[in-house]
Amino acid sequence: MRNNIIHHLEDLVYLESKLLDEQRYEEWLGLLDDSFTSWIPLTHNQVDPLYEPSLLYEDRFITQLRIKRLNNSRSFSQQPRSRSQHLLQRPEIIIEENNSAANSLCQLIYTESRGEQEWSYAARLEHSFLLIGSNWKIVSKKTVLLSLGKPLDSLQLII
Amino acid sequence: MYLEQKGCVLNLKYENKIMTKPVLFNGGEVHRSVYLDEEIFSEEQEKIFSKSWLYLCHASQIPNSGDYFTTEIASQPLVAIRQSSGEVKVLYNRCPHKGVKVLSEKSGNCGRFLRCPYHAWTFRTSGELLSIPVKKEYESCTFANCEANAGMKLVACVQNYRDFIFIRLSESGLPFDIFFGNSLSTLDNMVERSPYGKLRIVGKALRHRHRCNWKMVMDNQTDTCHPMVAHESSAGEAIKLWSETQEGQAKPPMVVELFSPFMSSHAFFADMGIRIWPNGHGHTGVSNSIHSDYSEISGYWESMIETYGEARTKQILGDTRHNTVYFPNLMVKGPIQSLRVIRPISASETVVESWIFELEGAPKEMLERTVQYNNLINSPCSMVAHDDVEMYERAMEGLKSQASLWVNIARLYQPGESWEETKETVGTSEIAMRNFYSMWQSMMEEENA
Numbered sequence: 001m002r003n004n005i006i007h008h009l010e011d012l013v014y015l016e017s018k019l020l021d022e023q024r025y026e027e028w029l030g031l032l033d034d035s036f037t038s039w040i041p042l043t044h045n046q047v048d049p050l051y052e053p054s055l056l057y058e059d060r061f062i063t064q065l066r067i068k069r070l071n072n073s074r075s076f077s078q079q080p081r082s083r084s085q086h087l088l089q090r091p092e093i094i095i096e097e098n099n100s101a102a103n104s105l106c107q108l109i110y111t112e113s114r115g116e117q118e119w120s121y122a123a124r125l126e127h128s129f130l131l132i133g134s135n136w137k138i139v140s141k142k143t144v145l146l147s148l149g150k151p152l153d154s155l156q157l158i159i
Numbered sequence: 160m161y162l163e164q165k166g167c168v169l170n171l172k173y174e175n176k177i178m179t180k181p182v183l184f185n186g187g188e189v190h191r192s193v194y195l196d197e198e199i200f201s202e203e204q205e206k207i208f209s210k211s212w213l214y215l216c217h218a219s220q221i222p223n224s225g226d227y228f229t230t231e232i233a234s235q236p237l238v239a240i241r242q243s244s245g246e247v248k249v250l251y252n253r254c255p256h257k258g259v260k261v262l263s264e265k266s267g268n269c270g271r272f273l274r275c276p277y278h279a280w281t282f283r284t285s286g287e288l289l290s291i292p293v294k295k296e297y298e299s300c301t302f303a304n305c306e307a308n309a310g311m312k313l314v315a316c317v318q319n320y321r322d323f324i325f326i327r328l329s330e331s332g333l334p335f336d337i338f339f340g341n342s343l344s345t346l347d348n349m350v351e352r353s354p355y356g357k358l359r360i361v362g363k364a365l366r367h368r369h370r371c372n373w374k375m376v377m378d379n380q381t382d383t384c385h386p387m388v389a390h391e392s393s394a395g396e397a398i399k400l401w402s403e404t405q406e407g408q409a410k411p412p413m414v415v416e417l418f419s420p421f422m423s424s425h426a427f428f429a430d431m432g433i434r435i436w437p438n439g440h441g442h443t444g445v446s447n448s449i450h451s452d453y454s455e456i457s458g459y460w461e462s463m464i465e466t467y468g469e470a471r472t473k474q475i476l477g478d479t480r481h482n483t484v485y486f487p488n489l490m491v492k493g494p495i496q497s498l499r500v501i502r503p504i505s506a507s508e509t510v511v512e513s514w515i516f517e518l519e520g521a522p523k524e525m526l527e528r529t530v531q532y533n534n535l536i537n538s539p540c541s542m543v544a545h546d547d548v549e550m551y552e553r554a555m556e557g558l559k560s561q562a563s564l565w566v567n568i569a570r571l572y573q574p575g576e577s578w579e580e581t582k583e584t585v586g587t588s589e590i591a592m593r594n595f596y597s598m599w600q601s602m603m604e605e606e607n608a
Binding site for chain 2: 040043046050051053056064065069075076153
């Protein structure tokens with residue numbers, strides 16, 4: 001049972017990356033719980049996303065807006081469009097006692113390219129999942145970039 | 160001057176090639192080399208950045224004796240240190256011995272003295288040389304006459320204005336009060352928005368790299384004709400998504416409240432008004448602004464009245480200035496408690512550093528809104544900033560074109576514009592940009608002593 005859950009959640013993390021890289025955002029939204037939040041902290045040990053600045057801290061509504069904006073015909077910074085590639089290490093899944101909540105930790109190299117430019121980011125990717133009915137949903141995602149000491153160029157797609 | 164005498168300007172342009180001091184701002188147009196030329200960039204560092212008052216940090220970042228904050232301004236590694244007397248001194252972060260940077264962390268506490276990690280020379284927090292291991296080995300030489308004997312050099316001029324620490328690297332230049340004049344009223348207003356009259360910097364700065372000239376970012380701060388165009392994809396979509404998915408709910412999500420004013424019409428921005436002050440400073444949003452209609456946060460009004468009384472509170476909170484630009488490279492948003500330092504790296508590279516403040520004594524929700532605004536607008540992940548940066552970077556590309564040598568900043572130009580007085584006009588005017596370049600030009604034309 002627990003092994004099945006582990007395999008399922010590993011696959012879910014891989015599937016998420018694939019959908020993001022293929023910009024199949026509507027399908028990706030289907031993996032997210034209504035209470036979804038995404039967070040890219042500004043410092044390595046940041047604990048508070050609400051009262052301190054972050055590179056990104058958004059709920060499902062803002063994430064939806066981000067997707068709408070990427071697809072808007074007047075999204076000028078997406079002319080030409082960006083592409084991305086997630087390279088993941090096998091996620092480490094930790095399931096809670098009751099088998100209805102879980103967390104994952106995964107090492108990531110994320111690359112984004114646009115026109116003649118390319119940017120790479122090493123990061124630690126943390127997910128938390130909830131079993132909603134018979135489906136596992138992503139309730140939160142936290143991406144801690146390795147290089148937080150340098151100014152960053154625009155990071156446009158969903159890491 | 161320039162519109163009536165276009166022919167004359169054309170002559171000037173022609174003469175640019177042979178004149179040693181070309182006219183780079185002609186009243187309504189800026190020569191493209193101002194944005195592209197590395198030689199002009201170096202000259203700016205020397206003539207503008209060493210002689211202007213520049214924002215360095217906020218006193219709340221270094222509250223205790225020995226606390227320090229390091230930064231680099233105009234290519235100079237600097238450190239601001241709180242003295243035991245409470246005063247803030249600013250030193251060049253360089254050991255007088257071999258030139259090693261003495262402090263390498265962004266911030267921290269150095270205790271009662273600084274110690275160079277290379278040969279253990281030590282210095283008081285005021286920079287004065289305290290000790291050298293086996294100092295007697297210097298006795299027979301003329302060490303007393305060496306520059307190194309003076310310790311770590313102090314920055315010539317430091318001004319702590321209501322906890323905002325400004326410096327001027329050069330010993331000569333306009334005094335602080337004259338340089339900023341009444342433009343300091345924007346900082347006053349931000350401070351007074353705290354029921355305790357006190358601000359505190361929160362967290363680290365968001366730092367966003369742009370591949371463009373720093374002045375393009377400055378121009379954009381008072382450009383009120385771009386939001387509804389360049390930000391349609393984010394602000395327009397926010398309004399649409401809200402109406403499609405959540406209609407009927409009493410209060411829109413904060414992101415909608417923060418984004419939707421960007422879609423305001425030209426007429427709205429025109430009515431907002433714009434004000435300029437001498438020496439290149441100015442602000443948009445005189446009578447009204449895109450920050451005016453944020454929803455009330457429970458308890459804030461009451462806490463303000465307790466300190467200031469009703470009439471004064473109305474005055475403070477009724478002043479909802481949009482963007483205040485301080486020449487040469489600072490932008491302050493009082494009603495949202497944020498500050499951007501536009502850091503020039505080279506002619507074609509800029510880092511925008513965004514800091515936020517907590518209003519001491521105000522409800523925590525005020526800070527939550529400030530944090531969210533900063534994340535959504537100023538982060539390298541910001542869907543709003545992405546389109547601004549795209550415009551700057553396309554301008555860097557487009558300006559390579561031989562089609563024209565000039566960038567136009569003539570919207571609502573008025574014949575005989577002068578810059579000695581405070582002035583208010585229509586909010587869609589590009590007068591604040593012209594005011595900026597007039598100051599820029601006069602500083603660039605000054606011969607070095």
